[in-house]
Amino acid sequence: MQGTEANAGSRRGRRNDPDRRDRIIDACLDVIAESGVAAASHRKVAEHAGVPLGSMTYYFDGIDDLLRQAFARFTATISERFEQRMASAHDPASALDAVVAIVRDDVFGSSRELVLTHELYTLAARERGYRRLTAEWMARSRAALERYFDPETARLLDALVEGLTLHRALDDEQSDSFDIAGAVARVIDHGDQNR
Template sequence: MYVRPHKVRPPSVALSGRRTSMRTRRHDPTRRDRIIEATIDSIAEHGVAGTSQRRVAADAGVQVGSLSYHFENSDHLLKEAFTRCVQVIRDQIENRFATVEDASGAVEAAVQLIHEDFQSSRRELILYYELYAITLRSPDYQSLTAGMIDIGQQMLEKFFDQATARAINTYIEGACCYVALSAVPETPAATREMLRRLAHVPA
């Protein structure tokens, strides 16, 4: 009786298929973005100190090894995450000043930044101050915080001299913290009055 020999798939085919599968996973266009977003979420929930590669990988739905494929190390990943956070803040500031035409409008834009944009989400505030904290520990992050602060200075200098713009920008930074943390937070009216004094803009 004739028995048909068992047909074995050549090893090269099997390996080729495996390589194709690995290549598909490796070039997943959303993977890097998911890892960064998972890192941001972890920082917001657990802080930088509680953000580990295993936690990020689990939240992003990837293998831990995928992180090293896209990022040199944990510090590189943190910088990418904070870079994205800073861009959100820069966009908020630019959008607020996009339609401002004079000094009075600039004061109002600053009030809205302090009481609306920067206070709209507790999560965003946590990310904001986590960046400040890591910058104090590691000067390598200073360029990120500088980029966040400098955009405000640039917008304000369109309407005020450099010294006045710096005074207002400094006040905005402090007022954001005060409004977020004080048991008796400052009202928009009080903020507006203080900014008008700094800017020498009449009521």
């Protein structure tokens, strides 16, 4: 149905020059962040990446493939960074600090990641394929949190972070003065933070 030839995937050229592939994926994420998934056309991405249009279908099996790979890279990058930051913590208290710092950076940092995240969420809310990506992402961040908190607290923390980020993103003013650390502490204080 969707592969035009049965053996196309593995035979049609070795797909050299991974640098170029990477550049295309990066450009794709840039375009999505700037103008949305809907605007991420072969032509626009190609122009942004400085590659000819023909390269698009050469390096990727259609635009769906490109989008999927772009978001896969995005979630991988974010997850890695999250795990790195969490790994530098050595007890629940410093883990909390790390969480707060991450929220801060996601919130005050460039809106690029925020927009990309929402674009992915939207795709995931409708298509199961992308939901695999978001589910894995969430699982990884929960796992990182569970090194310092019990599972229920970890889940709650994760949800809270998500919600706070959302609120900040969708409300222009208002949230500036919000005390992130206090909110997080309030969720934690109550529970029994173990291990």
